[in-house]
Amino acid sequence: MTYRPDIDGLRAVAVIAVILFHLNANWLPGGFLGVDIFFVISGYLIGGILYRELSTGTFSLKRFYLRRMRRILPAFFAVVVFTLIVGAQLMVPGSDEWNTARSSAKWSVFFGGNFFSALNTDYFAPTVEVQPLNHLWSLAVEEQFYFIYPLILWAIMGIIKRILPPASSSLTRCVNVVLTALAIASFALAFLPISLHGTALVPYYLPHLRFGELLIGAILAVAVAQGNLQPSAKTATFVGSLSILVLIACLILPFPNTTPWFPGFAAALPCIASAGIIYAGARPYWFASALSHRAVVFVGKISYSLYLWHWPLLAFAHYALGRELSNTVLAAAALLIVLLSLASYYLIEQPLRHLQWSFGRTGFVYYLLPTLLVAGLYMQGRKMPTEMEQFVSCGVPRGTEKVLTYTTIGKQNNAPNVLIVGNSYTIQLRDFFDKVAKAEGWCGILSGVSGTFPHHLEKQKPISREEFQKIYDNISLTGDWDKELNNLRSQRIISDLPKFKTIIISLNWWHPETYSKALPEVLSTIGFLHKQGKHIIVVNSCMSYNTARLAETYCSVRQKPVTLSALQSENYLRGTAYHLGENRVQATKQAINTRFPQVEWLDLVPFIPHSLLHNGKSILCNPTHINIYGANYLADRFIESGQHLIAPVPSSHSR
Numbered sequence: 001m002t003y004r005p006d007i008d009g010l011r012a013v014a015v016i017a018v019i020l021f022h023l024n025a026n027w028l029p030g031g032f033l034g035v036d037i038f039f040v041i042s043g044y045l046i047g048g049i050l051y052r053e054l055s056t057g058t059f060s061l062k063r064f065y066l067r068r069m070r071r072i073l074p075a076f077f078a079v080v081v082f083t084l085i086v087g088a089q090l091m092v093p094g095s096d097e098w099n100t101a102r103s104s105a106k107w108s109v110f111f112g113g114n115f116f117s118a119l120n121t122d123y124f125a126p127t128v129e130v131q132p133l134n135h136l137w138s139l140a141v142e143e144q145f146y147f148i149y150p151l152i153l154w155a156i157m158g159i160i161k162r163i164l165p166p167a168s169s170s171l172t173r174c175v176n177v178v179l180t181a182l183a184i185a186s187f188a189l190a191f192l193p194i195s196l197h198g199t200a201l202v203p204y205y206l207p208h209l210r211f212g213e214l215l216i217g218a219i220l221a222v223a224v225a226q227g228n229l230q231p232s233a234k235t236a237t238f239v240g241s242l243s244i245l246v247l248i249a250c251l252i253l254p255f256p257n258t259t260p261w262f263p264g265f266a267a268a269l270p271c272i273a274s275a276g277i278i279y280a281g282a283r284p285y286w287f288a289s290a291l292s293h294r295a296v297v298f299v300g301k302i303s304y305s306l307y308l309w310h311w312p313l314l315a316f317a318h319y320a321l322g323r324e325l326s327n328t329v330l331a332a333a334a335l336l337i338v339l340l341s342l343a344s345y346y347l348i349e350q351p352l353r354h355l356q357w358s359f360g361r362t363g364f365v366y367y368l369l370p371t372l373l374v375a376g377l378y379m380q381g382r383k384m385p386t387e388m389e390q391f392v393s394c395g396v397p398r399g400t401e402k403v404l405t406y407t408t409i410g411k412q413n414n415a416p417n418v419l420i421v422g423n424s425y426t427i428q429l430r431d432f433f434d435k436v437a438k439a440e441g442w443c444g445i446l447s448g449v450s451g452t453f454p455h456h457l458e459k460q461k462p463i464s465r466e467e468f469q470k471i472y473d474n475i476s477l478t479g480d481w482d483k484e485l486n487n488l489r490s491q492r493i494i495s496d497l498p499k500f501k502t503i504i505i506s507l508n509w510w511h512p513e514t515y516s517k518a519l520p521e522v523l524s525t526i527g528f529l530h531k532q533g534k535h536i537i538v539v540n541s542c543m544s545y546n547t548a549r550l551a552e553t554y555c556s557v558r559q560k561p562v563t564l565s566a567l568q569s570e571n572y573l574r575g576t577a578y579h580l581g582e583n584r585v586q587a588t589k590q591a592i593n594t595r596f597p598q599v600e601w602l603d604l605v606p607f608i609p610h611s612l613l614h615n616g617k618s619i620l621c622n623p624t625h626i627n628i629y630g631a632n633y634l635a636d637r638f639i640e641s642g643q644h645l646i647a648p649v650p651s652s653h654s655r
Helices: 005-023 031-056 061-090 096-108 113-120 126-130 134-163 171-191 207-225 233-252 265-280 286-291 294-301 303-321 327-353 359-379 386-391 430-440 465-474 481-499 512-531 547-557 582-595 628-640
Strands: 407-410 418-422 443-448 502-507 535-540 600-603 620-622
Touching: 005 031, 005 265, 005 286, 005 294, 005 303, 005 327, 031 134, 031 207, 031 233, 031 265, 061 096, 061 134, 061 303, 061 327, 061 359, 096 113, 096 134, 096 359, 113 134, 126 303, 134 171, 134 207, 134 303, 171 207, 171 265, 207 265, 233 265, 233 286, 265 286, 286 294, 294 303, 303 327, 407 430, 418 481, 430 443, 430 628, 443 481, 465 481, 502 512, 512 535, 512 582, 535 582, 582 600
Parallel strands: 418 443, 418 502, 502 535, 535 600
Antiparallel strands: 407 443
């Protein structure tokens, strides 16, 4: 295959888009599509090589995988080993972040990192920011494609050759018809939910939904391989210009990133545009010339190293410094990414890529030995000091959400006339509400389901207690159990609504998704409840401690005996109850009060301590949730203040 510098230039566009998105998603909202561009390029290059070799009878599966090992494995393992070594020093042993990093490394060396991610996290969730190996999902998808596609193409070509007459010129056309059908099927499969042992998988990472993107590149390669698709100068200019305009629009505008459309048929748009740029680049035109510039081509040549190294460095920065990084930190991170990528390219990628070792020796040195090293680093994971266990991920066990879907709190001998609804931020305050209710003498129902809010109450059909219990008992904590619970509790709420005088709403108002997505639902629900004559109270417990404080606590004392006095030091344990999102909280309050001035706003933030410790105990179960001790501490401070959650009814004897 003739070297095409413009394709390396397109690689540069792809990697810069991804890095910009990861530095700050607001800079390039569609930057995550850089991965999709990579898929098209890989499909085109690998697809072209395979088709030509299979057509000429020179294909060797052994030689194909030998090239893949030399190209991919050295830098890949360097990043994995680096991440485990640095992570072991920076991250708190036994914490969720460190356990996730170790598990991700284990899955990645077997090229199953995408399945690990699909089982554990949403690509666009804030928690991804501290998962240093999550980006290896795309390499796993490519490797899975490389395992399957040569065999598929060999089978397709073998069957078609048997059907067609000898020397037929229709082979290319028939092959592409089959590949196009497979690509369409790949996109269409996004409409089918996928689960594993009852656990719903995040579609974003799944290979069968991504193979269509690689096949778009392969289809173009097959057409080009036989000289059947060569653009004229005018065609190249038109197709290339149109394609780059479409791709730019996809990158700079908010692009749909949820199933069934992405990954799915929506992904075809940037992928076809990328294929159009590759197709047009066979002829000189303005954008092909720009992509072929020496500086752009150089970035493309080191794009693999840039992609590998950028995410672990950013993840460690987020872990050590908090969710929102300053521009100064981002600039320093960008410089370090470039320096490490250059070192990786010149010291690892290039030298090891060109060693002409046998298949067995290459497999032993490039894969088996590094895998054993990763296994050793994985096994040596240190246990969290006992004194540190209260500081990291020690919240309520999974399943508590189900118990708290509809539970009674407060004065149990009274009929419940208060409903408290929300998500995990309601669950975290369970002991707060219970203690305050008992002190004030009222009884209520607390209904918390993580990640949800009871919506469209006006459209819900009432459900009897017997029906509720029967469905409730049959809901298992697998798959979309949270959605099932939310729908069920919405039915129960509308059934019991007449007996509630007061409705308390508690959500994580500081979070961007709550503000953008949940707030309209909340306003609609408040409107409905207001028409029913309900007294409505909105509780703000907006608090988010910097993740760095948890890490700092451990990192600052790990080299010395972990003593209570050291842990209590304000130098180590500092935070702020607002930390992030204060503006969103205030905007939420204003939006509610503007439409519904009669709604009460109760701010609990003044009662939340700025220290992570109180009387030697952690108040947190994670950086954004307080634990049972924290909830009780909050209740005590609230009661002592003389304030009331539910104002007492004046006595008939009072003057």
